[in-house]
Amino acid sequence: MEFFLQQCVNALQWGSFYALIALGYTLVYGVLRLINFAHGDVFMVGAYLAFFVSTGLLAPEGMFGFSREIVLILTIPLTMILTSMVGVTLERVAYRPLMRKGAHRLYVVITALMCGLILENGNLALLGASRRTLPTLLDKTVYNIGGIAVTNLKLLVVFTAVLVFFALYFIVTRTRMGMAMRAVSWDRFALPLMGIPLEQVVVFTFALGSSIAGLGGLLFAMSYPVLDPYMGAMTGWKAFIAAVVGGIGDVRGAFVGGFLLAFVEIMVAAFLPSTFRDLFAFSVLLFILWQRPTGIFGKPLTTKI
Amino acid sequence: MPLLKIFSLTQRFGGLQALSDFSFQMEEHELVGLIGPNGAGKTTVFNIVSGFYKPTEGSVVFDRKQINGLKPHQITALGMARTFQNIRLWNNLTVMDNLRLAGYAWLGYNFWSAILRTKRYWQAEKDIDNHAREILEIMELTDYAEEFPKNLPYGLQRRVELARALVSKPRLLLLDEPAAGLNSADVDDLIRHIRWIHDKFKLSIWMIEHQMKVVTALCQRLTVIDFGCIIATGTPEEIQNNPSVIKAYLGDETL
Amino acid sequence: MIRLQGYTINILMGIAAVTLVGLAHADMLDGYTLQIIMLIGINCVFATSLNLVNGYMGEFSCGHGGFMCVGAYVGSLLSVMFFGDSKLFGTALFPPDLAPFLFPLVLLGAMFAAALAGLIVALPSFKTRDDYLAIITIAANYIIISIIENIDAIGGPRGFSGMTKTVNAMRDFIDLPWMLIWTLIGVFVCVMVIRRLMTSTYGKGISAICQNEVAAEMMGVNTNRVKIMAFMVSSGLGGLSGALYAHVYGYVNAQTFGLLKSTEGLVMVYLGGMGSISGVLMAAIAFTLLVEVLRFVLPWLNTALHSINLLPSSYQVDQIWTWVFIPLMLILLMHRRPEGLLGNRELTDIFPSLKRWFTLK
Numbered sequence: 001m002e003f004f005l006q007q008c009v010n011a012l013q014w015g016s017f018y019a020l021i022a023l024g025y026t027l028v029y030g031v032l033r034l035i036n037f038a039h040g041d042v043f044m045v046g047a048y049l050a051f052f053v054s055t056g057l058l059a060p061e062g063m064f065g066f067s068r069e070i071v072l073i074l075t076i077p078l079t080m081i082l083t084s085m086v087g088v089t090l091e092r093v094a095y096r097p098l099m100r101k102g103a104h105r106l107y108v109v110i111t112a113l114m115c116g117l118i119l120e121n122g123n124l125a126l127l128g129a130s131r132r133t134l135p136t137l138l139d140k141t142v143y144n145i146g147g148i149a150v151t152n153l154k155l156l157v158v159f160t161a162v163l164v165f166f167a168l169y170f171i172v173t174r175t176r177m178g179m180a181m182r183a184v185s186w187d188r189f190a191l192p193l194m195g196i197p198l199e200q201v202v203v204f205t206f207a208l209g210s211s212i213a214g215l216g217g218l219l220f221a222m223s224y225p226v227l228d229p230y231m232g233a234m235t236g237w238k239a240f241i242a243a244v245v246g247g248i249g250d251v252r253g254a255f256v257g258g259f260l261l262a263f264v265e266i267m268v269a270a271f272l273p274s275t276f277r278d279l280f281a282f283s284v285l286l287f288i289l290w291q292r293p294t295g296i297f298g299k300p301l302t303t304k305i
Numbered sequence: 306m307p308l309l310k311i312f313s314l315t316q317r318f319g320g321l322q323a324l325s326d327f328s329f330q331m332e333e334h335e336l337v338g339l340i341g342p343n344g345a346g347k348t349t350v351f352n353i354v355s356g357f358y359k360p361t362e363g364s365v366v367f368d369r370k371q372i373n374g375l376k377p378h379q380i381t382a383l384g385m386a387r388t389f390q391n392i393r394l395w396n397n398l399t400v401m402d403n404l405r406l407a408g409y410a411w412l413g414y415n416f417w418s419a420i421l422r423t424k425r426y427w428q429a430e431k432d433i434d435n436h437a438r439e440i441l442e443i444m445e446l447t448d449y450a451e452e453f454p455k456n457l458p459y460g461l462q463r464r465v466e467l468a469r470a471l472v473s474k475p476r477l478l479l480l481d482e483p484a485a486g487l488n489s490a491d492v493d494d495l496i497r498h499i500r501w502i503h504d505k506f507k508l509s510i511w512m513i514e515h516q517m518k519v520v521t522a523l524c525q526r527l528t529v530i531d532f533g534c535i536i537a538t539g540t541p542e543e544i545q546n547n548p549s550v551i552k553a554y555l556g557d558e559t560l
Numbered sequence: 561m562i563r564l565q566g567y568t569i570n571i572l573m574g575i576a577a578v579t580l581v582g583l584a585h586a587d588m589l590d591g592y593t594l595q596i597i598m599l600i601g602i603n604c605v606f607a608t609s610l611n612l613v614n615g616y617m618g619e620f621s622c623g624h625g626g627f628m629c630v631g632a633y634v635g636s637l638l639s640v641m642f643f644g645d646s647k648l649f650g651t652a653l654f655p656p657d658l659a660p661f662l663f664p665l666v667l668l669g670a671m672f673a674a675a676l677a678g679l680i681v682a683l684p685s686f687k688t689r690d691d692y693l694a695i696i697t698i699a700a701n702y703i704i705i706s707i708i709e710n711i712d713a714i715g716g717p718r719g720f721s722g723m724t725k726t727v728n729a730m731r732d733f734i735d736l737p738w739m740l741i742w743t744l745i746g747v748f749v750c751v752m753v754i755r756r757l758m759t760s761t762y763g764k765g766i767s768a769i770c771q772n773e774v775a776a777e778m779m780g781v782n783t784n785r786v787k788i789m790a791f792m793v794s795s796g797l798g799g800l801s802g803a804l805y806a807h808v809y810g811y812v813n814a815q816t817f818g819l820l821k822s823t824e825g826l827v828m829v830y831l832g833g834m835g836s837i838s839g840v841l842m843a844a845i846a847f848t849l850l851v852e853v854l855r856f857v858l859p860w861l862n863t864a865l866h867s868i869n870l871l872p873s874s875y876q877v878d879q880i881w882t883w884v885f886i887p888l889m890l891i892l893l894m895h896r897r898p899e900g901l902l903g904n905r906e907l908t909d910i911f912p913s914l915k916r917w918f919t920l921k
Contacts, residue, residue, distance in 0.1 A: 098895060106614070106620055106834070109620070109694075110826055110827075110830045111890075111891055113823060113826065113887075114887035114888075114890050115887070115891070117823070117883055117886075118884055118891075121880050121881075121883040121884045121887075125877075125880045125881050128875075237698060237819065240695070241695055241698065244692060244695045275709060275717075276710060278703070278705075278706040279703055279707060279710065282706070285695075286684075286696060286699050286700075289692065289695065289696065290684055293687040293692060295692075
């Protein structure tokens with residue numbers, strides 16, 4: 001029982017990462033109907049940016065003389081801002097010109113896939129194969145709750161994910177920009193008529209999604225400090241699947257899907273040989289999609305004649 | 306025995322009752338109209354009859370076979386074809402290919418014949434080609450055989466869609482607002498074409514139409530629905546003077 | 561003479577193929593060149609088969625590598641079962657002299673198995689389209705690889721080998737470049753099947769689904785059946801490319817056929833233009849050659865840049881740049897020509913005079 005609960009805690013942490021990435025997929029999809037396949041790699045870039053920012057701030061010469069706590073507090077917003085710039089740049093440079101030319105939707109998806117490849121391989125090519133390690137920014141404290149070990153980092157991760165969820169939910173449902181985002185997904189052509197420029201909404205969406213991915217990257221790097229250029233690819237694919245299972249385009253769906261996927265993965269790895277992890281995780285997801293073809297929160301597809 | 310018989314159809318979408326207790330029948334070689342204000346449920350009737358929706362209650366009998374529950378392509382194979390309110394042509398296939406494809410239901414060869422190019426394949430392709438060309442000629446579209454529908458003017462696109470429906474060798478043709486968006490010259494052409502195919506192929510035609518000009522010129526009788534219920538039936542003249550129809554279209558205050 | 565003109569391209573291709581085989585037979589081509597030529601053939605089969613679903617049908621299948629994987633493993637297993645001695649199947653079922661005659665059976669078996677795997681992907685496609693289908697195919701790709709890696713009897717994560725014996729058995733029978741011949745036959749069969757399918761009214765149902773599925777179903781096209789057919793043909797031919805791959809290299813490993821392989825397929829299809837046989841064939845050739853050319857250019861570039869001191873001596877330009885250049889080129893190409901090299905047109909549409917010699921539509 002304790003073992004099971006311990007695994008649940010791990011699943012919550014792992015699910016937070018999936019959820020943070022899945023949110024970016026869902027936001028962009030909701031607005032542009034575009035699968036932003038580069039998003040997993042934006043997450044990876046976020047982790048690397050966190051590395052550069054934090055090592056820069058912690059420079060041994062004591063240039064800034066910050067304590068680690070202050071570095072952590074500074075790294076969070078800096079990483080988020082820098083990562084959101086990466087996301088917006090992708091949109092500006094790669095997707096927007098193509099969309100404006102009226103290219104087939106799938107070509108934009110392929111472009112996203114290519115951007116992802118460039119990010120991960122470009123990273124490896126430029127930075128070389130030597131692994132980088134994020135400096136420790138948070139001293140580890142282990143709390144023991146009824147025999148279950150919970151580190152302060154895990155709490156931070158899960159807490160952040162929940163916080164992000166509520167913040168996003170607020171933005172999407174209560175703010176003017178959020179309403180514009182939802183309006184685009186209903187009727188892209190009516191939006192400019194309402195006095196909101198479409199491009200502004202798109203840029204905002206990319207910035208929001210990428211900054212969340214950057215935050216996820218930072219937290220991931222804090223939990224698993226060794227960085228790898230391909231860390232975003234696999235996690236990204238899986239987070240995308242989680243977003244779809246939850247019902248892509250829905251903020252709640254991304255969350256539920258992320259935690260669900262993590263739960264299945266951790267439990268399979270805990271009770272079965274770990275080589276079965278992918279097999280079971282994907283089979284479960286396929287089963288859910290088979291039962292609910294548009295995901296858990298997805299609206300049924302209707303065609304009007 | 307009527308060609309098409311509909312028993313008390315009811316269709317609900319969530320809480321919305323789109324159609325309630327709709328009954329109707331039509332004989333072979335009739336040309337009848339279905340009219341009603343916007344949102345009255347006309348297209349819903351067509352969607353159920355052609356198999357796109359499964360009705361919540363009720364049944365549809367076509368040529369002595371119960372067809373509700375069949376898939377649309379099976380219903381097409383039984384001899385029913387339709388056109389759409391907003392044109393649904395295959396825009397990247399030529400007009401000729403659009404027409405040929407409508408013969409899919411009676412193609413009569415399979416994957417292996419297509420790959421191995423058997424005698425049956427050549428025969429079937431020849432039959433379908435001849436038939437499509439014949440229809441093309443009747444509909445005065447021969448000049449546009451190799452054009453892509455997206456490059457044709459709207460009126461011609463409507464005509465291609467009508468021609469495509471004919472290629473499937475229907476006994477009953479459902480026309481969903483065939484005159485929508487046409488100019489007056491096109492409408493005259495349309496009336497001429499519908500009358501001509503109605504006689505030539507001994508077709509039964511059931512059409513949804515708003516333009517009184519088309520309806521009075523073509524239809525032998527009309528059914529009027531409003532809020533999913535039948536409110537009147539009769540000849541075009543009777544309908545034009547029916548007070549409840551006028552009320553449905555113009556509201557209470559007018560008279 | 562006029563009748564003959566329509567076959568000119570076939571005759572030319574035939575002559576080219578025979579010349580190629582002749583050159584290989586006479587040892588005029590070194591092993592490396594030969595391998596590249598066979599890889600081009602395999603990629604042609606892989607890309608054109610993916611094009612059937614992604615180009616002609618307009619669905620978005622991201623997991624074509626999975627079907628290649630099924631084909632590669634089933635082909636290898638059959639091959640080892642027929643002509644090899646292994647712990648798994650015991651002694652060879654057939655004498656080695658039969659190898660050239662029974663090899664088509666190996667390929668057919670691989671195609672059949674991959675087509676069955678395609679059926680599993682086709683079923684959910686009834687209810688969902690593009691993005692959801694993308695997920696299903698990605699998941700299917702993962703699942704296929706995961707299943708194979710978990711079966712220890714066929715090597716699991718270590719991979720599987722032993723197919724060289726079959727190739728050698730064919731060579732012992734008659735000394736010919738057998739795998740080159742089979743690859744050429746594979747390409748020919750693949751192109752012919754897709755061409756014949758897409759020029760028949762039966763196959764044009766696939767285009768109808770792509771452009772307006774509702775109209776297709778309403779006009780009598782059994783859309784579910786057509787989708788099953790298209791997916792099965794596509795995955796079956798994908799399996800053919802896998803079986804050829806397995807025999808050309810003599811070794812298979814499930815990880816080879818991961819999402820990166822599927823992505824390669826997507827690159828070729830979208831490079832060539834969705835729904836164009838000649839475009840995708842050109843793209844497959846260009847893509848394969850590009851990867852090989854970069855293999856030489858990059859070290860050369862490295863030395864050149866170092867010799868003029870443009871790069872710090874601690875930094876080396878290595879092969880990983882291949883996978884930066886190729887996506888970059890594709891992106892730039894898409895910005896110039898958002899519909900791929902040929903769009904959904906064939907060479908004959910762009911140069912109508914070619915129609916005298918061959919037609920692909």
